[in-house]
Amino acid sequence: MCMAIDLIKRNQCRNFVILEKGSSVGGTWNDNKYPGCCCDVWSTLYSYSFEQNPNWTRQYPGQEELHAYLVRVAEKYGLYKHIRFNSTVEEAKWNDIECRWEIGVKVTGQKDSEFSDSYIMNSEFLISAVGQLNAPQEPNIVGLKDFQGKMMHTARWDWSYDLKNKRVAIIGNGATAVQIVPEIVTEVSHLTIFQRTPNWVIPRLDAPVSPLQQALLTYIPPLLWRKRSLQMDYRENFHDAIFDNDSEYANRLRGWGNALRKAQLADHPELWDKLTPNYAPGCKRVIISDDYYPALTRDNVSLETRPITRITERGIEVEGDGEQEYDLVILATGFKTVEFMYPIKVYGANGRPLEDIWKDGARAYRGVTVEDLPNFGMFYGPNTNLGHNSIILMIEAQSRYLNGLVGEVMRAKQQGQKLSLKPSPAAMKAFNDKIQALLRDSSFADPNCNSWYKRADGIITNNWSGTVVEYQEELSQIQWEDYIADGSGKDLVANKRPKSLGRIREESFFSNMSLLIGTFGALAVVGGYLAVRPKLSRSR
Template structure:
């Protein structure tokens, strides 16, 4: 069987079960990888497997009332596809999803995506140097053709993210409730919650967005809080038509706005990681003052709402309307532990029970179980569960030991608590596409090539970042968070700033990888590859950018004011 492949041809009917690259997930990460495959590698021989019926990942799954991003809209977009037309400084779920659909349409990604296709397992085949990806077809019509199949790939990319599998709380009687119950990530918009008695279990970022919307129309809402959170003002505002026009027609202004927002967010790193820093104290003071302003002369409530852990140990909630909603007459805050869920409501204490029509589980996701429930088997049939039995780790958060020709986005230790995750994703895509390029080259020459991170490189990288993480606020023993495992190992968060990570991925060191196959000589002869990075922090001064913008205005004005004959010569 020939190993040659034409990476420029899309996967068609005859090669339905073969692809150069298979990407699991059509969210922000999967789309970024696909776009770079097209732009950087001129490769269209790839398939994106998406278990949902739309692109967008978490922005397709999460549709609850008030769902929005806690990063500025100008910063929460691809650097190569900046959107000047956001309607607000903080975008809603619907607006972000619409943006991602437009990007997918622009780059022709839909013809590469197989929707309602769930990856159940993937195994590395030593003899063929290929991944065997087991796919279950969930769509009713598509499953009539084949309910499942195996897809072969030269390279496998996981873009499933960390926030995709809802986590239900371990509360007795959870399945006994006879009213309506829904997880925030599986919101049922066919249910009318107006004039209903509603319970919200959880008080994190999701609950803080749901409460203000539900409280406006529900007859009564109770928020069940386990531990308080630090809450900072959002300062959200609409973006005027004039502002949008400036961002559209004067790109230097758009670039400057994005750069300033990135730089400000990078400054917040100290506030959420170093509890002894001036920034952390400023955050504590600002959050406390805002709380006391909304609840004057209520010291008992202050005590319930003030965390005893460092800002950043859990994600800081950014909200303008959570406290005002909590202060409404039809809203209660319950801080006693839930004893059990009954058929009609929720019980706390010995006999104190409240009846509800709707229970909302704002309890987050299974975050430390990366790639669950997909079963992954690498070299010699070694399972990912065995590789990660002591906690999930990856070289630079991207490649994993004993998993050849494999890469992942938003993997272990790449989450952020202070800035836009898209800035991380773009660096990962550039890095992974550089590795994929060598696999494509070898296949085009009819050769085999497998690239796997060396164990010693993995240990050095993870040892280095864990040394830093143990000294950060993420490790504060006074709080439990989705950043870390039950035994306190921080498996989700990155140890530095975005720029630190971008610099980490700005060069690919081939000596950190085990290179095997008949095409290995071409790589072994190479030195380290300098990839660079997308530098978005300020490069030019405000005056330089202003002059540039004025120059564009002058040029455009000169063109449109010029006589018609001069423009048509």
């Protein structure tokens, strides 16, 4: 959606199509509808800079509110006319002769597939916005398919299933499980949480946004800008806490986690050791929650830390114990995060498959363009995930950058020429060598934990190595010498000076007092004008 809006605003282009496999906009906020589903970034920061919302009802938005926000944005910018719902991309092939992509689309849904269930689309440029968290990951447990009760992944929640008085097992204890558990414990007869490794949990401190605050943010926009910039400052400062295990912020985060655990489980010291991580805070995603630990103290909740040996027809067996019977097994086991573009088959220049390009792990130049994939861009690609700030800030920088590339391809087409752009192997190697050197010494690489940030061999393919501001600066300019240009229009970018894109500066530049004086000054000017306006009208 961000790319589409920028195509309209920056390139005055409406000749694009959005292929959406689902039946609604919203991406992960349309797919994930489990109980308690919400964001772990403040709502003011988890929104587009150009479409800020002063009317969020909570500091941390729920799935329904986030989805509604995205629907409003799509409606405002007229995106629905460009979207083809229930359209799954199965394959994309680059045609070297025609200098364009051939995209195989499968159509689902009774109405959408009435006349054709598949077709081929041609495009001069192809953008992937499938993200990292879209294909559910099932655990590798013996007997997983043998269970005869109800089993569902959190990203495929079945709301028709009645949880009341059911014996429930939830496999996994990450961010999703921590949101679900407090929501369902009052309904089920018993809940067992199967934990492989504990997480760092810190206070969420969620609260409603009062009508008064919403009104102030609506009618005095500088207050909204200030709130967002202060939140960005705080989140950017949080980078050291999750990146550098020896930093002051990392020690402070440990203190918050230990204090929360002992305070909320004061009468259950037997749980302290089970819930205390032995790895750096940033190695796995830090969990924010105010109600997960209290849920563990309920009589109908058990925390199981012994390894699962197998799943049976009626339940789950753990190491050193017999079968425990369950009516429902919930898989809170995340997504296929290191398998970018899964399950789409992609073939680049000279028919080279993406599997070959990424045989040593997924990587992309500046996280957005890929070797041997001409006129191709990615959002939320390899090494662009964050553990400390809002991914929306990264997405907007990526959109600016990719629109710069698309603009040149469009210019060539307008002149009757063909142009393809792909990152050079040298630029790709230099960029990835730099960030991997930083990541190897980071908390993400701590060998004491497994996470969705890295592959089995320990290479970190998902996370960015720096702050958001550093990434925005990285993408603030297109250096054409880092790209291989081909086609009849390749001379359009040959020896061309770097293209400056700039970046959105949202970090704080002024103190609160300066902002307050400026706001009152502006109000005084407006008030003065309104006061003398009637006199000026009478004098005429």
